[in-house]
Amino acid sequence: MRLDKVIEQNLQTTRKEMKRLFLMKKVFVDGAVEYDPQRNVDSQLHKITVDGKNLLTNHVYYLLNKPAGVVTAKKDSQFQTVTELVAKAQRPAGLYPVGRLDRDTTGLLLLTDNGQLGYDLLQPYSQVTKTYHAVINEQVTLEDKKAFETGIVFHGGIRCQPAQLNILRAESGYSEVLLTISEGKFHQVKKMFLACGKKVTSLTRLAMGPLRLPEELAEGDYRALTLEELQRLKTYFR
Numbered sequence: 001m002r003l004d005k006v007i008e009q010n011l012q013t014t015r016k017e018m019k020r021l022f023l024m025k026k027v028f029v030d031g032a033v034e035y036d037p038q039r040n041v042d043s044q045l046h047k048i049t050v051d052g053k054n055l056l057t058n059h060v061y062y063l064l065n066k067p068a069g070v071v072t073a074k075k076d077s078q079f080q081t082v083t084e085l086v087a088k089a090q091r092p093a094g095l096y097p098v099g100r101l102d103r104d105t106t107g108l109l110l111l112t113d114n115g116q117l118g119y120d121l122l123q124p125y126s127q128v129t130k131t132y133h134a135v136i137n138e139q140v141t142l143e144d145k146k147a148f149e150t151g152i153v154f155h156g157g158i159r160c161q162p163a164q165l166n167i168l169r170a171e172s173g174y175s176e177v178l179l180t181i182s183e184g185k186f187h188q189v190k191k192m193f194l195a196c197g198k199k200v201t202s203l204t205r206l207a208m209g210p211l212r213l214p215e216e217l218a219e220g221d222y223r224a225l226t227l228e229e230l231q232r233l234k235t236y237f238r
C-alpha cells in the first residue's frame with residue numbers, strides 16, 4: 001500500500017498534516033527517513049514508523065493453483081472466477097489476480113489486494129519470468145528450441161523476446177516441454193507454438209518470478225504466501 005495511504009488509514013491524517021510529517025522527517029521506513037509518500041510498503045516486510053508510532057498494513061497475498069474451467073477475472077457472468085475460489089471471509093474487496101491465465105490453463109496464480117505490487121510485477125521493467133510446462137501435439141525439435149531462443153515471430157509480425165525452451169520428451173505426435181518467458185503477451189505460449197506450426201494441448205504455470213507452484217497445493221486450492229515467499233517479492237516493492 002502507498003505509504004501516504006497507510007499513514008492516513010492508521011492516523012486519520014489530514015493532507016496538511018501529511019505534508020508536515022514528510023517535511024519534518026517524521027516518516028521512517030526500515031529505520032531510514034522516507035521522502036516518497038507514494039512508496040509501496042507492507043508492514044510484514046517494512047518497519048513503518050511515523051512520529052514514533054509503528055504502523056501496520058493488512059494486505060493479503062495468496063498462491064492459487066488455478067484449475068481448468070475457471071476464468072482469471074474478479075467477476076464473470078458465465079464462469080466461476082479465480083477470486084471466487086477464495087473463501088469469502090478471506091476475500092478483501094480489492095483482491096484480484098496478478099496477470100492472466102487462460103480458462104484451460106492451470107497452475108500458479110498470485111492473488112493480492114496490493115494493487116501497486118501487482119501492477120509493478122507485470123511491467124516490463126520488472127523482468128518477471130514465467131515458467132510453463134506444456135504438452136504439444138507434435139514432435140518439438142532442436143530447430144524449435146533455437147527459434148525460441150532467437151525470438152519467435154507471431155503470424156502478423158510481432159517478435160517475442162528470446163525464451164528458454166527445454167524439451168523433456170519429444171516423439172511423433174507428442175512432446176512435453178518447459179518454457180520460460182519474460183513477457184506476457186495475450187495467449188503468448190499458445191501463439192509461440194502456433195508460429196512453429198504446433199498446438200499446445202495442455203498448459204500449466206509452474207513459476208512466476210521467485211514464486212514456485214508448491215507440489216502439495218492441489219488444483220483449486222490456495223494458501224497465503226509464507227513470509228519467506230513474500231520476502232522474495234520485496235525487490236518488486238517500489
Ligand code: URA
Binds near residue numbers: 100189203
Ligand atoms: N500463454 C498462453 O497461451 N496461455 C496462458 O494461459 C498463459 C500463457
